Every structure is written in structure tokens, then in C-alpha cells.
Amino acid sequence: MTDEPAKTAIKADSPQFTAQTAPGTPLLRIDAVVKTFGGFRAVDTLSLEIQAGEFFALLGPSGCGKTTLLRMLAGFETPEAGRILLDGKDIAAVPPHQRPVNMMFQSYALFPHLSVRDNIAFGLKRAGMRRSEIAARVGEMVALVKLEGMEKRKPDQLSGGQRQRVALARSLARRPRLLLLDEPLAALDKKLRESTQLELMELQRRLGLTFVIVTHDQQEAMTMAGRIGVMDAGRLQQVATPRELYEAPRSRWIAEFVGDINLLEGELDNSPDSHPGMARRLAIATREAGTIHVAAPRQPPTATQLCVAIRPEKVKLSRRAPATEDMRAMNRLEGVVTDVGYLGGVTSYKLKLDSGAVLRSAMANTTRLDFDAYAPGQRVVAWFSPEDCVVLEQ
Amino acid sequence: MSGRAIFTRPARLAAIAPYLWMALFFLVPFLFVVKISLSQTAIAQPPYTPVFNLNGGWEAIREAFAALSLENFRLLVSDNLYVLSYLRSLTVAAISTVILLLIGYPIAYGMARLPPRGQAVAMMLVIVPFWTSFLIRIYAWINILQHDGLLNQVLLALHIVSTPVVWLSTDGAMYLGIVYSYLPFMILPLYATLSKMDPALLEAASDLGASPRAAFWHVTFPLSLPGIGAGALLCFIPIVGEFVIPDLLAGSDSLMIGQTLWLEFFTNKDWPVASAVAVILLILLLAPLLLYDRLQRGQLERA
Numbered sequence: 001m002t003d004e005p006a007k008t009a010i011k012a013d014s015p016q017f018t019a020q021t022a023p024g025t026p027l028l029r030i031d032a033v034v035k036t037f038g039g040f041r042a043v044d045t046l047s048l049e050i051q052a053g054e055f056f057a058l059l060g061p062s063g064c065g066k067t068t069l070l071r072m073l074a075g076f077e078t079p080e081a082g083r084i085l086l087d088g089k090d091i092a093a094v095p096p097h098q099r100p101v102n103m104m105f106q107s108y109a110l111f112p113h114l115s116v117r118d119n120i121a122f123g124l125k126r127a128g129m130r131r132s133e134i135a136a137r138v139g140e141m142v143a144l145v146k147l148e149g150m151e152k153r154k155p156d157q158l159s160g161g162q163r164q165r166v167a168l169a170r171s172l173a174r175r176p177r178l179l180l181l182d183e184p185l186a187a188l189d190k191k192l193r194e195s196t197q198l199e200l201m202e203l204q205r206r207l208g209l210t211f212v213i214v215t216h217d218q219q220e221a222m223t224m225a226g227r228i229g230v231m232d233a234g235r236l237q238q239v240a241t242p243r244e245l246y247e248a249p250r251s252r253w254i255a256e257f258v259g260d261i262n263l264l265e266g267e268l269d270n271s272p273d274s275h276p277g278m279a280r281r282l283a284i285a286t287r288e289a290g291t292i293h294v295a296a297p298r299q300p301p302t303a304t305q306l307c308v309a310i311r312p313e314k315v316k317l318s319r320r321a322p323a324t325e326d327m328r329a330m331n332r333l334e335g336v337v338t339d340v341g342y343l344g345g346v347t348s349y350k351l352k353l354d355s356g357a358v359l360r361s362a363m364a365n366t367t368r369l370d371f372d373a374y375a376p377g378q379r380v381v382a383w384f385s386p387e388d389c390v391v392l393e394q
Numbered sequence: 395m396s397g398r399a400i401f402t403r404p405a406r407l408a409a410i411a412p413y414l415w416m417a418l419f420f421l422v423p424f425l426f427v428v429k430i431s432l433s434q435t436a437i438a439q440p441p442y443t444p445v446f447n448l449n450g451g452w453e454a455i456r457e458a459f460a461a462l463s464l465e466n467f468r469l470l471v472s473d474n475l476y477v478l479s480y481l482r483s484l485t486v487a488a489i490s491t492v493i494l495l496l497i498g499y500p501i502a503y504g505m506a507r508l509p510p511r512g513q514a515v516a517m518m519l520v521i522v523p524f525w526t527s528f529l530i531r532i533y534a535w536i537n538i539l540q541h542d543g544l545l546n547q548v549l550l551a552l553h554i555v556s557t558p559v560v561w562l563s564t565d566g567a568m569y570l571g572i573v574y575s576y577l578p579f580m581i582l583p584l585y586a587t588l589s590k591m592d593p594a595l596l597e598a599a600s601d602l603g604a605s606p607r608a609a610f611w612h613v614t615f616p617l618s619l620p621g622i623g624a625g626a627l628l629c630f631i632p633i634v635g636e637f638v639i640p641d642l643l644a645g646s647d648s649l650m651i652g653q654t655l656w657l658e659f660f661t662n663k664d665w666p667v668a669s670a671v672a673v674i675l676l677i678l679l680l681a682p683l684l685l686y687d688r689l690q691r692g693q694l695e696r697a
Contacts, residue, residue, distance in 0.1 A: 076597055096600040097609075109598035113616045122612070123602030174603065 025088065027052040027210050028073070028178060033082035033092075035068055035234075042068040044234035045082070050178075055204050055211045057225035061257070062216060065234040070180050070214045074103045086177065097126070102176035106183040108167035110155040116142070116166050117151040123174045141169040144203070161192050168200075172207070181213040185220060197223050218258060222246070230254055246311075252392045255309045262315065262359050264289050264308040265394060268301065281386055284308055288357030293330050294389035307392045314388035315361040317349060317374060321381045329383040335359065337378045349374060351382055424676070431669035432462040442666050466670035476654065476671065480678065483651040486640070487633040490572045491626050497573065498580035498625060503614075505581070506588035513589065520578050520585075532571055532642050539567050539643070568644035572633055579632075580625040587621030588614070620689060627686040631679050651675055 026049035035043040043065045050056050058066040071077045072084065075096030084092045091099055102123070110119050120141050124134045142148055145165035155163055164184065171179060184200070185193045201224050204211050215221050221228050222242040229239045237257075238250045249255035252263065266286030280296045284306055292308045317337075322329035338358075339350035342365075349361045359382055374380055433442040444458040470476040505516045523531060538544045539561035546558040561567055591614065599609035637652030644650075649657070651671065658668035 074597075074601055076600075096597070097603050097605055101601075103598075103601045105594050105598055107592065107594050109592065109594040111595060111598070111613060111617075122599070122604075126603035126608060170598075170602070 026050055027054075027087065028212075029083075029085040029088075030069075030073075031083040031085065033069070033072065033079040033084060035065075035072060035077055035079050037068075041234045043072070043079070046231075046234065046236055047082075048229060048236060048239065050210065050212065052210055053208055055201065055224055055226045056213070057221035057228045058212065058214045058231060059218060059221040059228050060216065060231035064231040066214045066231045067182060068234075069231070070103070070182055070212065073178070073212065074101055074180055075099050100174075100177040101180060102171040102174055102178075103180040103182065104167050104171040104184050106186060108155075108163050108187075110163060110166055110170070112155050115152050115154055116147060116158070119155070119166055120170045120173050122170065127174060137173055141173050144172070145169045160187055161196070164188060164196065168203075172203075172209075176209070178210050178212065181211060183215055184213065186215075186217075193220070200224060230257065232257070248390060249309070249392070252307055252309070252394065255390065255392060260312050260360060260362070262310045262312065263392075264292060264310075264357070266292070266306060266308065267304045268306055282391065284391065288355045289333050289353060289359070290355070292389065293386040294391050295387045297391050301391055301393060303393045305394045307394050309390040309392055310384055310388060312348060312360040312362040313346070313364070315359060315382050315384045317351075317361050317363060317380045317382055319378075319380060322383055328385040330386050331389070332381055332383040333359065334379070334381055337374045337376050337380055340374065340376055347373065351380065353382075427669045427672055429462075430665050431466055431667075431673050432464065433666045434461075434463070434465065435664045435666050440665070441663055466666050467674070469667065470670055470674060475649075476651075479649050479651045479654040480674070482648055483634045483636075483675075484678070486568070486572070486650060487630045487636075490569060490576065490633050491630045493569065493573050494576055494580040494629050495622065495626060498577055498584055499618075499622075501577075502581045502584035502588055502621075505585050506591070517585075520581050523578070528575065529638065531575070532639060535567070535571055535574070536562060536642060539570075562643065563645040565644060568640050571639040571643040572636065575639060576629045576633060579628045583624035583628060584618065584621040587618050587624075591617055620692070623689045624686070627682050627689075631682055631686075634679060635675060 028048075028050040030046060030048040030050075032045050032047055033043055034041070034045055046065075046069065058069060060066045068077060072079050072092075075091070075094060075098075079092050082092070083090045086099075086101070091101075111122065114122065117138055120138045121134050124137055129137070138151075142151060145168055147162065147165055147169065150158065150162065155166065158166065164187070168184070171181075181200075185196055188196060197220060200211075203209075213221070213224065222245075225242065227239060227241055228245055230237045230245065232253060238245060238254050240248070240250075245254065245258050249258060255261050255263070264284075264286040265288070266284045269283040269285040269291060282294050282296045282301075284292050284294060286292055286308060294308055316329075321332055321334075333351075333353050335351040335353040337349055338352050339348075341348040341350075344365070346362045346364050349363070351359045351361065353359055361382055429446075430442055433444060435441060436443040444461040446458050447454050501520075505513055505520075508516055536543075540546075541558050541560070541562070543561070545561060546555075549555045549559065595613055595617070596609050599613045600606070604612060635652050636650060637656055640650045641653055641656075655668050655671045655675075658664045658671060662668075
């Protein structure tokens with residue numbers, strides 16, 4: 001049978017595995033890439049840079065183009081326009097089997113006729129590695145994913161978690177410059193998923209590899225990734241660290257997509273008495289909650305129709321109004337508790353403000369006894385600091 | 395709960411129904427054939443002896459048993475005619491199966507890669523010949539291949555040949571007929587395994603550095619082996635016993651075992667020898683049949 005040892009594939013000791021990217025230049029540069037499917041723009045003029053050693057997550061709702069982007073990085077789809085530069089070389093037209101990139105498939109795509117060992121060795125054999133080297137590398141990978149003793153099993157004799165490990169070991173065996181992970185944990189149950197998340201992070205740090213993971217699970221992206229690119233309609237809506245993404249969403253869409261949030265629409269109030277002696281504050285006259293004071297963003301808003309965004313856990317509740325001079329309680333709204341959801345670590349409340357608007361609050365249950373709990377029908381004051389608000393354009 | 399408890403009485407009956415069917419319509423008639431194969435030919439009605447006669451009492455039955463012999467089998471082994479017929483049948487079946495595989499595999503592979511709509515159309519095209527009687531289709535080939543047939547007319551008209559070529563009554567014509575008739579039986583099981591294959595496996599192979607050719611030999615081909623086995627046996631077994639195609643399309647200088655059997659039975663009126671031929675044929679085919687059975691069992695267990 002034909003095996004064409006590595007005329008096209010890359011040798012294991014070739015620069016692919018050892019090349020270092022010059023400092024400052026990104027490992028991967030995606031430059032204005034476009035991909036359409038029958039007129040539908042799955043990926044629309046998208047640009048992105050990923051540094052060597054990064055753990056990058058592509059997050060987005062289904063159909064946002066994140067998987068298409070990943071498949072273009074793997075070589076299964078060819079972009080219609082734009083460039084994909086890996087180590088400065090355009091790989092957009094390079095077929096998958098010639099790329100120093102490996103992918104872990106959502107379905108794992110393990111070869112059912114091959115044992116664990118042969119699955120892991122598959123890529124090494126295609127690279128034309130010597131038998132002894134292959135055996136050593138396979139042993140190393142098996143130990144890495146803690147599958148010792150399972151080498152001779154076939155995929156159908158493994159549990160879901162074990163299969164996931166084989167898939168990971170197989171995709172890491174060639175020591176790719178870039179590892180792509182397509183929803184790698186989607187098929188695992190919650191407990192296993194959480195422990196595997198930590199293991200993946202550990203592995204990535206230890207091996208110093210560059211990971212790009214596609215997921216629709218925010219928690220997963222936030223936990224694992226150093227940076228997250230949020231995609232919608234084929235475009236990157238924001239690329240930021242998990243904290244930035246959550247605390248400083250760039251748009252209303254991001255604010256609503258990532259986590260829970262209260263949005264109060266209004267317009268900028270420029271009357272002088274709306275700024276009680278404080279610079280760096282903006283007053284926004286909301287339709288539903290009166291004037292809300294917010295910290296002035298670094299870039300003053302250009303539109304007048306604005307939206308105040310406040311995360312539920314930043315909205316505190318109390319029975320009586322806090323002292324008026326307390327700047328952290330500069331924004332205060334009164335209302336009635338309508339819903340109480342006890343979630344263990346936190347309790348989430350839904351309030352009906354006097355204006356009729358709905359406001360959500362989440363309070364950490366820091367004590368075992370429920371001194372702070374509020375019951376439906378109870379009248380409360382909700383208050384929050386200007387610094388905790390984000391101003392977004394509508 | 396024990397696994398057996400869920401089988402209620404009607405369910406158990408349903409489970410043994412196929413075996414009853416096989417016993418009634420295969421095993422019992424086959425035992426008749428075995429009995430006749432041990433008898434001697436006679437000018438009588440029925441044309442063999444001894445005949446079991448239950449009215450003759452215990453003694454008559456014992457005599458009948460004593461009259462049975464392996465004489466016919468000794469004849470089959472000693473006479474070259476039969477040995478050569480068996481050998482020819484096995485050779486023709488083996489060669490045909492290889493040709494069928496070489497033609498059928500690419501067709502099934504191509505079908506499995508068509509878009510769903512195209513797959514349905516291709517499937518229809520494979521099955522459509524079954525709508526015409528098998529015999530009529532073979533006669534159509536005779537029309538095409540005969541001395542003044544369509545093929546020679548076209549070749550003469552195009553000046554590719556100057557005198558008509560002898561196509562009919564050759565081994566070539568026979569192989570053509572066999573391949574033509576059995577192709578669907580090769581394509582369908584191959585298509586079934588190939589279309590079930592997860593396309594992500596080929597992507598994974600490619601991702602791991604396998605060229606399209608390496609991906610085929612290391613992933614597609616090994617995973618299609620059950621289909622190859624099923625298709626090969628589904629063709630090989632009936633081709634060994636094939637009678638109509640060699641009789642109509644091949645020359646008369648060498649016979650396949652099906653033709654020999656026909657001759658013994660209808661021309662020589664030698665039922666015992668014909669029966670012996672059939673028994674040996676069955677024993678010869680038992681090996682591939684058992685193999686096929688094991689293969690299917692393995693597939694079921696994996697599914």
C-alpha cells in the first residue's frame with residue numbers, strides 16, 4: 001500500500017516543530033478573510049492576530065462563522081479572499097495535510113479500526129518518522145493524557161472521556177505550531193468537562209503551545225482562554241480578555257451576549273445641574289429609571305441615544321436607602337421584589353421598579369443564614385455605583 | 395432483571411420462525427437430495443433405486459438403507475469431467491468477483507460522495523435493470539454480441555474492423571454477462587458501508603498529514619472491508635452455481651458445474667449423479683458461506 005513517506009508531509013524534526021516566531025510578530029495573522037456559502041457570508045472580512053503561546057477562544061452563537069473560521073485555519077475550507085499567515089507564510093491555499101496545524105474534532109473522529117496506539121501514531125507515520133521515534137513519542141503522549149495500559153484498545157472500548165483524551169493525544173503528537181480545538185468538551189458531562197478544562201490549560205502552559213478553541217460555552221471560554229474573540233454574523237464583534245469582555249463590553253450586543261445584564265435606555269443629560277460638582281461623570285436621563293450617573297468613558301460618547309448597562313451582581317439591594325453622601329450608592333432605585341431564584345452560591349432577584357421597568361440583581365450568599373434574603377412582594381432599594389455602569393451606544 | 399425474561403412466548407416463537415422456515419424449506423429438501431445422491435439410477439418412476447416404502451415394513455426400510463452407497467461420489471472424484479467443471483466454476487467465480495470488485499468499488503465510492511439527491515438517483519440507476527427479466531437482459535446481450543449484432547454493425551460502420559468479430563460464445567462474452575448481471579450485488583453492500591463512513595475521519599486523516607491517497611489506503615479501504623467481503627461473497631457464491639449465463643453466452647467447450655448438473659439431470663436423466671454434484675457444490679460453498687456469516691455477525695456486534 002502506498003505510504004508516500006513525507007514528500008509532502010512535514011518531517012518531525014523539520015523546522016515546523018522547532019521554528020520560533022520572531023518576538024513581536026504574531027504566530028497567526030488572519031487578514032481580511034472572506035468565506036461565503038451560496039451567497040451567505042459565513043466569515044466576512046475578518047482579521048485577527050494570535051500570538052505564539054496564546055490560548056485563544058472563538059466564542060459565538062451557532063451559525064456565527066466560528067467553526068468555518070477554524071476549518072479555514074485547518075485547511076478544510078479555502079477563503080475566497082484574504083490571507084492566513086502562519087509564521088509569516090500565507091497558508092490559505094495549502095492543503096490540510098501539508099500544514100503544521102492540527103485539529104481536535106468535536107466528534108473526535110478517532111479511526112475505529114485502529115487501536116489507541118495506532119490512532120496516536122497515525123500522524124507520526126505519515127510524517128515518515130522512524131519506528132523507534134514513533135514508539136517513544138506515542139509513549140510520551142499516552143503518559144501525557146494518562147492513558148497508560150489502554151494502548152491496545154479500540155475506540156469503541158473506551159469511555160467518552162478516554163476517547164476525548166485519545167483525540168487530544170493524537171492531535172498533539174505531531175507537536176503542531178497551532179492546535180485547533182472544535183468544541184472539544186461538548187460531549188463530556190459537566191464534572192468531567194470542568195476538570196478537563198483545567199487539564200487542557202495546564203497542558204497548554206506546560207507545552208507552550210498555541211491553542212485556538214471554538215466554543216459556544218461562555219463559561220468554558222472565560223475559564224480557559226487568555227483572550228476571547230466574540231463572533232457574530234461572520235465578524236469579530238470584540239477581541240478581549242475575559243475580564244474586559246465582561247466588564248467593558250464594546251457594544252450592546254456583546255453586553256447582552258456575554259453574561260446577564262440590565263440595560264437602561266436613555267439620552268445624555270448635558271444640563272449643568274446634572275453634574276453635582278463632579279468631573280468624570282456623565283448623567284444619563286433614562287426613560288425607565290430616572291437619571292443614572294455613570295463614570296465617563298475614556299472616549300466620550302458621540303451619540304446622544306445611549307444605554308446604561310449594569311451587571312446584576314453589581315446591583316445591591318437593601319431594605320433602607322443607603323446614606324446620601326455614599327458615592328457608591330449614587331444611583332438608587334426603588335421597587336418591589338417579584339422573583340427570587342436561589343442558585344446556591346448566589347441568589348438572583350427580579351425587581352419591578354416603580355417606573356414599571358424590570359431590574360435584576362444577584363447577591364452572593366456569603367453567610368449560611370438568610371439574614372439578607374428578600375421575599376417576593378418586599379419593597380427594596382436597589383443601588384449601584386457609577387463606576388460599575390457601562391455606557392453603550394444604542 | 396435477567397435478559398431472558400423479556401422474551402415472552404410469542405417473541406420466542408418469532409425468534410425460531412426463521413429456523414423453522416430453513417428446516418422446512420431447505421434442510422428437509424436437502425436431505426432428499428442427499429438420499430437421492432446415495433441411490434442408483436434406474437429406469438423407473440422415480441428414476442432411482444432404492445425407494446423407501448413405508449408399507450413394506452421394517453425389513454424393507456432396512457434393505458433400502460443397505461442399498462445406499464457412495465458410488466456416485468466415487469464417480470465424481472474419478473471422472474475428470476466433474477473435477478474440471480468444479481474447477482472451472484470456482485475459477486470463473488473468482489475472476490468475475492475480482493472484476494466486479496474493480497468495477498464496483500469506484501462506482502460505489504463515487505456514489506457515496508454524491509450529494510444526497512444524486513445518491514438517490516444513482517441508487518435508482520443501479521436498481522433499474524431489475525425491472526426487466528434477467529433472461530430478457532441476457533438475450534439482449536446475445537442480440538448485441540451475435541455475428542450480425544449491434545456491436546459488429548457499429549464497428550463495421552465506423553471501419554474499426556473489416557470483418558465481423560466473434561463475440562458470442564466466448565469466455566469474454568460470459569464474463570461480460572456475469573459482471574453485467576451481478577454488478578448491483580457488488581455495488582449495494584459497498585455503497586452501504588462507504589456511505590455510512592463519517593467524513594470527519596477523512597478530514598482527520600488529512601489533518602494528520604495523510605495525502606488523499608494515503609487517507610484512502612489507511613482509512614477508507616480498511617473501513618470498507620466488511621462491504622468488500624459482503625459484496626464478494628454475495629457475487630462469488632451464486633456465480634459458482636451459475637447456469638444461464640455460461641449456457642447462453644459462453645462456448646460449449648468447457649462447462650461450469652451448473653451446466654454439468656443440468657446435463658446430468660435433464661439430458662442423462664441421472665438424478666443420483668446430479669444430486670451428488672449438488673451436494674458437493676454445497677459443501678464447496680459452505681466455506682465462503684460460513685465466512686460470510688461470521689463477517690455479518692462481527693458487523694452486527696460492532697453496530
